[in-house]
Amino acid sequence: MGKIRGAIVVDTERCKGCELCVEACPTDVIRMERKVNSKGYHYAYMEHPESCSGCMNCGIICPDGAITVYRVKEEKVSEET
Amino acid sequence: MNLEEIIREENIVYRRTPLLTDKALSYCPGCGHGTTHRLIMEVIEEMGIQSDVIGIAPVGCSVLAYEFMDIDMIEAAHGRAPAVATGIKRTWPGKYVFTYQGDGDLAAIGTSETIHCCNRGENITIIFINNGIYGMTGGQMAPTTIPGMKSSTSPFGRDTAMMGYPLKITELIAQLPGTYYVSRQSVHTPASVRKAKKAIRKAFENQKLNKGVSFVEVVSNCNSGWKMTPVQANKWLEENMLAYFPPGDLKVDGQLVEQGKTS
Ligand SMILES: Cc1ncc(C[n+]2csc(CCOP(=O)(O)OP(=O)(O)O)c2C)c(N)n1
Ligand code: SF4
Ligand code: SF4
Ligand code: SF4
Numbered sequence: 001m002g003k004i005r006g007a008i009v010v011d012t013e014r015c016k017g018c019e020l021c022v023e024a025c026p027t028d029v030i031r032m033e034r035k036v037n038s039k040g041y042h043y044a045y046m047e048h049p050e051s052c053s054g055c056m057n058c059g060i061i062c063p064d065g066a067i068t069v070y071r072v073k074e075e076k077v078s079e080e081t
Numbered sequence: 082m083n084l085e086e087i088i089r090e091e092n093i094v095y096r097r098t099p100l101l102t103d104k105a106l107s108y109c110p111g112c113g114h115g116t117t118h119r120l121i122m123e124v125i126e127e128m129g130i131q132s133d134v135i136g137i138a139p140v141g142c143s144v145l146a147y148e149f150m151d152i153d154m155i156e157a158a159h160g161r162a163p164a165v166a167t168g169i170k171r172t173w174p175g176k177y178v179f180t181y182q183g184d185g186d187l188a189a190i191g192t193s194e195t196i197h198c199c200n201r202g203e204n205i206t207i208i209f210i211n212n213g214i215y216g217m218t219g220g221q222m223a224p225t226t227i228p229g230m231k232s233s234t235s236p237f238g239r240d241t242a243m244m245g246y247p248l249k250i251t252e253l254i255a256q257l258p259g260t261y262y263v264s265r266q267s268v269h270t271p272a273s274v275r276k277a278k279k280a281i282r283k284a285f286e287n288q289k290l291n292k293g294v295s296f297v298e299v300v301s302n303c304n305s306g307w308k309m310t311p312v313q314a315n316k317w318l319e320e321n322m323l324a325y326f327p328p329g330d331l332k333v334d335g336q337l338v339e340q341g342k343t344s
Contacts (some may be wrong), residue, residue, distance in 0.1 A: 007087040011097075018111030018311040024271050041110065049084060057271040058097040063115030064106055066098030072092045074082045 006054020010044045014066040021058035021067060027051040028079035030058060038059040087310045098122045100131060100151050107145050111311020113301030114143050116161050116268040117210055120278045121181070122150055124285055137162040141183035142217045142303075143210065160191020163198035177288050179206035184225040185215040188250045192224075193303045194280060195250065202259030202293035206284045209251070209296065212303035220306030224248040227325045232306070247325060251298045254333040261293040263332040267300040267323060269315035280330070292335060300326050 008029070015037065021044050022030045033048035045066070046052060054071025100122035106115045125134055131152055138146040140159035147154035157165040162180035170178040180187075187195050187209050198205070214232055222232040222239060225247050229238040239247075255263040262284055266277035277299055284295035287325040300322050304314035330338050 005082055005087055006094075007084055009088060014105060018112035020311050020315070021110050023312045023315075039105075054094055059095035060271045060274050061116070063108065063110075063112055063119075065101055065115070065119050067095070068093060068097070069092045069095035070087050070089070070092040072082070072087050072089075 002075050004053055004071060005038060005074050006050060006052040006069065008046060008058060008070070009068045009070075011066040012037050012043040013039075014064050015041060015043035016064055016066075017043060018063065019044075020061045020063070024061040026055060026057060027053060028080040042051045082128055083317055097112070098126045101264045102149055102151050104148050106149055108142060109305045111302065111304050111314065112142070112305075113212065113299065114210060115206075116274060117181075117208065117277070117301060118143075118146065118149055119210060120268070120274065120281050121179070124278065124282045125152065125177075127284045128285060130285075133175070134179070135173070137165050137178070137180045139180070139182040139186040140217075141186050141215075143181060143183060144217070146181055159188050160171070161188070161194055162186065162191065163194040163203070163205070163207065166207075167198055167201070167203045170203055170205050174204070174291075177285055179193065179208060179211045179285070181208045182210065183216065184211045184213065184223050185207070185218075190246050192248075192250070196254065197258070198259075199254040199294045199296065200257045200259045202257075202261075203253070204291050205290055205294060206288060207294060207296045208281065208284070209298045210301050211298050211322075211326065212301045212306070213247075214303050214306040216303040216306050220303070220308075224250075225326075227321060230321070249326070251296065251326075251331060253294060254294075255337060259293045260332060261290070261335050262287050262295040262297075262330075264296070264330045265298040265326060265328050267318065267328050269300075269302065269318045273328070276328075297316050298326070300328065 036071040059067040136154040264280040287295040302314035
């Protein structure tokens, strides 16, 4: 069985820095960037990308539809070594 | 596997529905109006009915809903969305017609339109955003403000001896024979958002049956009006709003759901 890997891409201009995605992530992937976007909002980013399972919780809670979620099953490189 | 291999078009499992326009939503950060807009548009996308839907926007924070929902929409005067929806649906019975209304719009100034539309059994969908307050005008007390809840016109909390009781309009209209599906949901956690979407989907699909009003209340935050951060507001909602406005189906397929059996 391959491992499930996920990732998110945040539309940094749509993000309003509400932090609901940070709260909703079960594996503590997301943090808020110190920098701000053109409207002055801190925006979300993946601080721990290796922990993302692509569960979609962040995308589903984001009121501004700022998150795209990706998920892929990591294929085992070789059966036996 | 590196990030470049994961972040590829073919691996997308969730993205903003194209039925939401590119315009930035006019809502405060973390406001449940945005979440609910998205759910409605996702349902319309999944049902493939974009060109067969007509929405009616209210007065309130969501007064500009037609800017964000990429479907045919009309703006109604405050509280009158169900009356406008009635006219549209009777003119085009084949269209999916829905209203999107806040609690001030639906349960204060528009109470009469709401009740009579539900009692006439118009074959429409009503999406009711209950944030317990008048958000747009500065957080005044609404009929739905819960006991003890502070607002700009009840700064010491709603005192029911003086200000009366919150109106459970969803319970009220569930009693009317003209309603076919009545449900209360919320959008404060990923799990609740998933459930709310299912209810909204059912409420739209019911229009094919021609059996009356399908009504979904969505308990939502007004973090600005409540003077909390979005995260705090959603926690407060869960602990306080949902105690007064318990989520679950009240009426399914024209039959009242027995109390305690709500899901
Ligand atoms: C006829 C009329 N009366 C009063 C108003 C002022 N007004 C604008 S929005 C609003 C209340 C909105 O509250 P709600 O429906 O709960 O929506 P929210 O802003 O909380 O989403 C009021 C009283 C108005 N625009 N028109
Ligand atoms: S997809 Fe799930 S695991 Fe990945 S960042 Fe979003 S909430 Fe966290
Ligand atoms: S939920 Fe959306 S708007 Fe809020 S911080 Fe996360 S990405 Fe930004
Ligand atoms: S005032 Fe309240 S209801 Fe209006 S956009 Fe802000 S948080 Fe949402």
